[in-house]
Amino acid sequence: MLQLRPSKGTSKTRENETVSVLRFRLEPTKEQEQTLFHTFSLCRRLYNEALEERVTAYRENGVSIRYTEQQNRLPVWKQEHPEYNEVHSQVLQNVLQRLDQAFVNFFEKRAKFPKFKNKFMFRSITYPQARNTYFRDNKVYLPKIGWVRMRAHLPFDPVSIKMINVKFHDSKWYVNLTYVTEAVAPLREIQNAAGIDLGLLSLIATSDGEFFENPKWLQKSEKRLKRKQRQLSRKKKGSNNREKAKRELGYIHDHVANQRKDHLHKVSRSLIDRYDLICMEDLQVKGMMKNHRLAKSIVNVSWGKLATYLEYKAKNAGKQLIKVPPHHTSQLCSGGCGTIVKKDLSVRIHKCSVCGLEIDRDVNAAINILHRGLEILQQVS
């Protein structure tokens, strides 16, 4: 069984708070886009130089450089490289924090040694301390970049937004807004954390390598429901037979829906009992991204229900549910090597030729989801 525990520093969220992320599309102007790319490249250079510095200090003098030391030297760095005055200071600090996190992950054996980043690996920046004045009518203020158009398809409370992350992915711009809401029960210390992924064959897979199946009786009822639906479609419109079949279908439909709910309650209860932190993919984004490959609407409905059940059960138990942006969770290697292992849906096993990891594809995704959740938790505190 995989032992994935957050580092000691991760339960830093204030008491009574849960952390979630909203993702919207961003629409920067051409000019803002240029500035963002320029910022990425400056941040990437800082990241690589800071990594180089840590490596050299260790190799030549056997000393480990800490985050605070590197952060304290930022003003000097800016004097030597005046172009860095074009980047917001918190963004620069966050770059050093990311590097620090990469080392923490390495030392706690969750990831390989931090790598130098090329321009394709560095495509996001984070403003760790958002202000409520940064939001107005579908625009977000990114210090040193300006007011950028944002397609906010969901309402949100600007006061609850703690962190802004801007990302360029698949030729599109996104903004991730991390927000906190108050929990009903006081938060417990995180001792057990898990990521869960919507399985293709099973209901869910966890980062601990466990699978939750849909029980046989539910599978049976669902088959029966489908058969009845097909029968109905063959009956003549307006006929008595059709009306009768329609009523019958209605009963079966309700029955199956209740069975499914019961089962999801059991699964969510079992997860909440076992874990203090559960990470899952953000449904809204997931819906947009993956709908085309989730043929069965049933799957989507179940996933949405499971999210809702987990959310309120977590709140009541003083535990946390973090919803993470879903990109690449199934392709990225969770062994920490950062490799993207492309595979279509027929490939059940994730096999990484770089680090040699070989595990179930859904478990691989669940581990990536857990890592992402822990990162968010760390950044927000």
Ligand SMILES: [Zn+2]
């Ligand atoms: Zn790998």
